Amino acid sequence: MNGKKIALVTGASGGLGREFAAILAKDSNIEEIWAIARNRKKLDMLEKKLGNKIKTFSVDLSDINDIKRFSGQLEESKPDISYLINNAGYAKFCSYDELNIDESTNMVNLNVNGVISMGLICIPYMKKGSHIINISSQAAFQPLPYQNIYSSTKAFIRNYSRALNVELRDRGISVTAVCPGWMDTDLYNRAEIGARKATNNFCGMVKPRKVALKALRDACKGRDMSVYSFYVKLAHFTAKVLPQRAMINLWMHQQRF
Protein backbone atom coordinates (compact mmCIF):
# COMPACT_ATOMS: atom_id res chain seq x y z
CA MET A 1 0.00 0.00 0.00
CA ASN A 2 1.81 3.14 -1.13
CA GLY A 3 -0.94 5.05 -2.91
CA LYS A 4 -3.09 7.96 -1.82
CA LYS A 5 -5.24 8.16 1.30
CA ILE A 6 -8.78 7.79 -0.01
CA ALA A 7 -12.43 7.48 0.99
CA LEU A 8 -14.47 5.16 -1.24
CA VAL A 9 -18.19 5.96 -1.34
CA THR A 10 -20.71 3.83 -3.25
CA GLY A 11 -23.95 5.41 -4.46
CA ALA A 12 -22.13 8.75 -4.21
CA SER A 13 -24.02 10.52 -7.00
CA GLY A 14 -27.17 11.22 -4.99
CA GLY A 15 -28.92 11.24 -1.61
CA LEU A 16 -26.98 10.05 1.43
CA GLY A 17 -23.90 9.01 -0.57
CA ARG A 18 -23.48 12.51 -2.02
CA GLU A 19 -23.56 13.94 1.52
CA PHE A 20 -20.80 11.55 2.64
CA ALA A 21 -18.72 12.54 -0.41
CA ALA A 22 -19.28 16.28 0.23
CA ILE A 23 -18.30 16.03 3.91
CA LEU A 24 -15.21 13.92 3.26
CA ALA A 25 -14.10 16.16 0.36
CA LYS A 26 -13.49 18.83 3.03
CA ASP A 27 -11.40 16.50 5.21
CA SER A 28 -7.76 17.53 4.79
CA ASN A 29 -6.58 14.01 5.73
CA ILE A 30 -8.31 12.53 2.68
CA GLU A 31 -6.50 13.02 -0.64
CA GLU A 32 -9.13 11.55 -2.96
CA ILE A 33 -12.78 10.50 -2.86
CA TRP A 34 -13.50 7.51 -5.06
CA ALA A 35 -17.16 7.92 -5.98
CA ILE A 36 -19.05 4.95 -7.44
CA ALA A 37 -22.50 4.83 -9.08
CA ARG A 38 -23.88 3.70 -12.45
CA ASN A 39 -25.03 6.89 -14.19
CA ARG A 40 -22.04 8.63 -15.85
CA LYS A 41 -23.86 11.98 -16.23
CA LYS A 42 -24.67 12.17 -12.52
CA LEU A 43 -21.08 11.23 -11.65
CA ASP A 44 -19.75 14.01 -13.89
CA MET A 45 -22.08 16.48 -12.16
CA LEU A 46 -20.75 15.33 -8.78
CA GLU A 47 -17.17 15.89 -9.94
CA LYS A 48 -18.08 19.39 -11.14
CA LYS A 49 -19.82 20.22 -7.86
CA LEU A 50 -17.28 18.82 -5.39
CA GLY A 51 -14.03 19.56 -7.20
CA ASN A 52 -10.84 17.78 -8.13
CA LYS A 53 -10.60 15.51 -5.09
CA ILE A 54 -13.42 13.46 -6.63
CA LYS A 55 -12.49 10.51 -8.83
CA THR A 56 -15.50 8.77 -10.37
CA PHE A 57 -16.14 5.19 -11.43
CA SER A 58 -19.20 3.91 -13.23
CA VAL A 59 -19.79 0.46 -11.74
CA ASP A 60 -22.99 -1.58 -11.43
CA LEU A 61 -22.55 -2.98 -7.93
CA SER A 62 -25.37 -5.48 -8.42
CA ASP A 63 -23.12 -7.20 -10.99
CA ILE A 64 -20.33 -9.26 -9.43
CA ASN A 65 -18.32 -9.17 -12.68
CA ASP A 66 -18.37 -5.37 -12.67
CA ILE A 67 -17.07 -5.40 -9.07
CA LYS A 68 -14.29 -7.83 -10.01
CA ARG A 69 -13.33 -5.53 -12.90
CA PHE A 70 -13.27 -2.53 -10.52
CA SER A 71 -10.89 -4.41 -8.18
CA GLY A 72 -8.27 -3.96 -10.93
CA GLN A 73 -8.29 -0.20 -10.14
CA LEU A 74 -7.36 -0.99 -6.56
CA GLU A 75 -4.57 -3.36 -7.62
CA GLU A 76 -3.20 -0.66 -9.92
CA SER A 77 -3.37 2.31 -7.51
CA LYS A 78 -2.82 0.45 -4.22
CA PRO A 79 -4.64 3.19 -2.25
CA ASP A 80 -4.71 3.54 1.52
CA ILE A 81 -8.49 3.32 2.12
CA SER A 82 -9.43 5.35 5.23
CA TYR A 83 -13.17 4.99 4.71
CA LEU A 84 -15.17 2.41 2.77
CA ILE A 85 -18.77 3.60 2.72
CA ASN A 86 -21.11 0.95 1.32
CA ASN A 87 -24.10 3.16 0.70
CA ALA A 88 -25.59 2.16 -2.70
CA GLY A 89 -28.91 0.41 -2.22
CA TYR A 90 -32.55 0.58 -3.21
CA ALA A 91 -36.01 -0.43 -2.08
CA LYS A 92 -39.26 -1.55 -3.70
CA PHE A 93 -42.56 -0.83 -1.96
CA CYS A 94 -44.79 -3.73 -3.05
CA SER A 95 -45.95 -7.25 -2.40
CA TYR A 96 -43.66 -10.26 -3.02
CA ASP A 97 -45.48 -11.16 -6.26
CA GLU A 98 -45.25 -7.73 -7.90
CA LEU A 99 -41.55 -8.21 -8.71
CA ASN A 100 -40.23 -10.91 -11.03
CA ILE A 101 -37.24 -13.15 -10.25
CA ASP A 102 -34.70 -10.75 -11.78
CA GLU A 103 -36.12 -7.72 -9.94
CA SER A 104 -36.31 -9.53 -6.60
CA THR A 105 -32.80 -10.96 -6.73
CA ASN A 106 -31.24 -7.76 -8.10
CA MET A 107 -32.16 -5.99 -4.85
CA VAL A 108 -30.33 -8.71 -2.90
CA ASN A 109 -27.39 -8.55 -5.32
CA LEU A 110 -26.90 -4.82 -4.71
CA ASN A 111 -27.97 -4.42 -1.07
CA VAL A 112 -26.22 -7.57 0.21
CA ASN A 113 -23.78 -9.13 -2.27
CA GLY A 114 -22.43 -5.73 -3.33
CA VAL A 115 -21.60 -4.86 0.29
CA ILE A 116 -19.90 -8.21 1.00
CA SER A 117 -17.91 -8.05 -2.24
CA MET A 118 -16.74 -4.44 -1.81
CA GLY A 119 -15.53 -5.33 1.70
CA LEU A 120 -13.59 -8.32 0.37
CA ILE A 121 -11.79 -6.32 -2.31
CA CYS A 122 -11.16 -3.21 -0.15
CA ILE A 123 -10.11 -4.60 3.27
CA PRO A 124 -6.63 -5.62 2.00
CA TYR A 125 -6.08 -1.88 1.34
CA MET A 126 -7.23 -0.72 4.80
CA LYS A 127 -4.89 0.04 7.71
CA LYS A 128 -5.32 0.31 11.47
CA GLY A 129 -7.65 3.24 12.28
CA SER A 130 -9.69 2.96 9.08
CA HIS A 131 -13.48 2.61 8.95
CA ILE A 132 -16.12 0.63 7.08
CA ILE A 133 -19.56 2.24 7.15
CA ASN A 134 -22.37 0.02 5.84
CA ILE A 135 -25.78 1.60 5.29
CA SER A 136 -28.51 -0.52 6.81
CA SER A 137 -31.87 1.00 7.80
CA GLN A 138 -34.52 1.36 10.49
CA ALA A 139 -36.17 -1.32 8.31
CA ALA A 140 -33.62 -3.76 9.81
CA PHE A 141 -35.27 -3.65 13.24
CA GLN A 142 -38.23 -5.87 12.30
CA PRO A 143 -39.84 -7.78 9.38
CA LEU A 144 -41.76 -5.37 7.10
CA PRO A 145 -44.56 -6.84 4.95
CA TYR A 146 -44.84 -5.11 1.53
CA GLN A 147 -41.23 -3.98 1.81
CA ASN A 148 -40.08 -7.46 2.61
CA ILE A 149 -36.97 -8.07 0.50
CA TYR A 150 -35.64 -4.59 1.25
CA SER A 151 -36.05 -4.87 5.03
CA SER A 152 -34.60 -8.40 4.96
CA THR A 153 -31.49 -7.19 3.10
CA LYS A 154 -31.06 -4.41 5.65
CA ALA A 155 -31.40 -6.87 8.57
CA PHE A 156 -28.59 -8.87 6.94
CA ILE A 157 -26.39 -5.76 6.66
CA ARG A 158 -26.97 -4.84 10.29
CA ASN A 159 -26.02 -8.30 11.59
CA TYR A 160 -23.19 -8.78 9.11
CA SER A 161 -21.60 -5.42 9.96
CA ARG A 162 -21.74 -5.90 13.72
CA ALA A 163 -20.14 -9.34 13.49
CA LEU A 164 -17.52 -8.10 11.02
CA ASN A 165 -16.69 -5.31 13.46
CA VAL A 166 -15.62 -7.98 15.97
CA GLU A 167 -13.69 -9.98 13.35
CA LEU A 168 -11.73 -6.88 12.25
CA ARG A 169 -10.97 -5.64 15.79
CA ASP A 170 -7.49 -7.21 15.71
CA ARG A 171 -6.69 -5.21 12.58
CA GLY A 172 -7.95 -1.96 14.14
CA ILE A 173 -10.66 -1.49 11.50
CA SER A 174 -14.12 -0.46 12.74
CA VAL A 175 -17.36 -1.48 11.04
CA THR A 176 -20.52 0.56 11.66
CA ALA A 177 -24.06 -0.35 10.59
CA VAL A 178 -25.96 2.89 9.97
CA CYS A 179 -29.72 2.57 10.49
CA PRO A 180 -31.50 5.66 9.13
CA GLY A 181 -35.23 6.22 9.23
CA TRP A 182 -36.90 8.00 6.31
CA MET A 183 -34.57 10.47 4.57
CA ASP A 184 -35.35 13.11 1.99
CA THR A 185 -33.65 11.51 -1.09
CA ASP A 186 -34.50 10.05 -4.51
CA LEU A 187 -34.98 6.53 -3.09
CA TYR A 188 -38.76 6.86 -3.48
CA ASN A 189 -38.52 7.30 -7.29
CA ARG A 190 -37.27 3.74 -7.64
CA ALA A 191 -39.26 2.28 -4.73
CA GLU A 192 -42.75 3.38 -5.76
CA ILE A 193 -44.05 1.18 -8.58
CA GLY A 194 -47.80 1.77 -8.18
CA ALA A 195 -48.26 -1.35 -6.06
CA ARG A 196 -51.61 -2.45 -4.62
CA LYS A 197 -50.28 -1.96 -1.10
CA ALA A 198 -47.40 0.49 -0.99
CA THR A 199 -45.65 2.18 1.93
CA ASN A 200 -47.32 5.58 2.27
CA ASN A 201 -46.59 6.92 5.76
CA PHE A 202 -43.09 8.37 5.94
CA CYS A 203 -43.07 9.88 9.41
CA GLY A 204 -39.92 11.23 11.02
CA MET A 205 -38.32 12.22 7.66
CA VAL A 206 -34.86 13.83 8.05
CA LYS A 207 -32.20 15.41 5.83
CA PRO A 208 -29.50 12.90 4.79
CA ARG A 209 -26.61 15.24 5.77
CA LYS A 210 -27.49 14.86 9.47
CA VAL A 211 -27.42 11.07 9.14
CA ALA A 212 -24.03 11.20 7.37
CA LEU A 213 -22.47 13.49 9.99
CA LYS A 214 -23.67 11.28 12.86
CA ALA A 215 -22.48 8.12 11.04
CA LEU A 216 -18.97 9.54 10.61
CA ARG A 217 -18.86 10.60 14.28
CA ASP A 218 -20.01 7.14 15.41
CA ALA A 219 -17.53 5.37 13.10
CA CYS A 220 -14.66 7.44 14.54
CA LYS A 221 -15.79 6.40 18.05
CA GLY A 222 -15.65 2.76 16.90
CA ARG A 223 -19.40 2.19 17.39
CA ASP A 224 -20.90 -0.82 15.60
CA MET A 225 -24.26 0.94 15.08
CA SER A 226 -25.31 4.48 14.27
CA VAL A 227 -28.88 5.63 14.86
CA TYR A 228 -29.88 9.23 14.18
CA SER A 229 -32.98 11.06 15.51
CA PHE A 230 -35.25 10.61 18.48
CA TYR A 231 -37.89 8.94 16.30
CA VAL A 232 -35.54 6.17 15.08
CA LYS A 233 -34.02 5.69 18.55
CA LEU A 234 -37.55 5.18 19.90
CA ALA A 235 -38.31 2.65 17.13
CA HIS A 236 -35.06 0.83 17.96
CA PHE A 237 -35.92 0.67 21.66
CA THR A 238 -39.50 -0.45 20.92
CA ALA A 239 -38.25 -3.24 18.65
CA LYS A 240 -36.06 -4.50 21.51
CA VAL A 241 -38.84 -4.69 24.08
CA LEU A 242 -41.91 -5.68 22.04
CA PRO A 243 -42.43 -9.09 20.41
CA GLN A 244 -41.74 -8.96 16.66
CA ARG A 245 -45.37 -9.92 15.93
CA ALA A 246 -46.52 -6.76 17.78
CA MET A 247 -44.01 -4.68 15.80
CA ILE A 248 -45.38 -6.11 12.54
CA ASN A 249 -48.94 -5.25 13.63
CA LEU A 250 -47.85 -1.71 14.48
CA TRP A 251 -46.33 -1.34 10.99
CA MET A 252 -49.49 -2.69 9.31
CA HIS A 253 -51.58 -0.21 11.32
CA GLN A 254 -49.23 2.73 10.66
CA GLN A 255 -49.29 2.10 6.90
CA ARG A 256 -53.06 1.33 6.90
CA PHE A 257 -52.49 -1.99 5.07
Ligand SMILES: NC(=O)c1ccc[n+]([C@@H]2O[C@H](COP(=O)([O-])OP(=O)(O)OC[C@H]3O[C@@H](n4cnc5c(N)ncnc54)[C@H](OP(=O)(O)O)[C@@H]3O)[C@@H](O)[C@H]2O)c1
Ligand atom coordinates in the same frame (compact mmCIF):
# COMPACT_ATOMS: atom_id res chain seq x y z
N1 LIG B 1 -33.99 7.38 1.74
C1 LIG B 1 -34.38 6.70 2.82
O1 LIG B 1 -35.46 6.97 3.40
C2 LIG B 1 -33.50 5.61 3.39
C3 LIG B 1 -33.79 5.11 4.68
C4 LIG B 1 -32.97 4.14 5.22
C5 LIG B 1 -31.88 3.66 4.51
N2 LIG B 1 -31.62 4.13 3.26
C6 LIG B 1 -30.47 3.59 2.54
O2 LIG B 1 -29.56 4.65 2.26
C7 LIG B 1 -28.76 4.31 1.14
C8 LIG B 1 -28.72 5.46 0.15
O3 LIG B 1 -30.02 5.63 -0.37
P1 LIG B 1 -30.61 7.06 -0.81
O4 LIG B 1 -31.83 7.25 -0.03
O5 LIG B 1 -29.55 8.09 -0.77
O6 LIG B 1 -31.05 6.69 -2.31
P2 LIG B 1 -30.82 7.45 -3.69
O7 LIG B 1 -30.98 8.91 -3.54
O8 LIG B 1 -31.71 6.70 -4.64
O9 LIG B 1 -29.29 7.15 -4.05
C9 LIG B 1 -28.85 5.86 -4.40
C10 LIG B 1 -27.43 5.93 -4.94
O10 LIG B 1 -27.02 4.58 -5.24
C11 LIG B 1 -26.61 4.50 -6.61
N3 LIG B 1 -26.94 3.16 -7.11
C12 LIG B 1 -28.17 2.62 -7.26
N4 LIG B 1 -28.08 1.39 -7.80
C13 LIG B 1 -26.76 1.15 -8.00
C14 LIG B 1 -26.02 0.06 -8.53
N5 LIG B 1 -26.63 -1.04 -9.00
N6 LIG B 1 -24.68 0.15 -8.60
C15 LIG B 1 -24.05 1.27 -8.16
N7 LIG B 1 -24.69 2.33 -7.63
C16 LIG B 1 -26.02 2.26 -7.55
C17 LIG B 1 -27.39 5.62 -7.32
O11 LIG B 1 -26.78 6.07 -8.51
P3 LIG B 1 -27.10 5.40 -9.95
O12 LIG B 1 -28.58 5.26 -10.05
O13 LIG B 1 -26.50 6.30 -10.96
O14 LIG B 1 -26.41 4.07 -9.95
C18 LIG B 1 -27.32 6.71 -6.25
O15 LIG B 1 -26.07 7.35 -6.29
C19 LIG B 1 -29.37 3.01 0.56
O16 LIG B 1 -28.62 1.91 0.98
C20 LIG B 1 -30.75 2.98 1.18
O17 LIG B 1 -31.26 1.68 1.28
C21 LIG B 1 -32.40 5.10 2.68
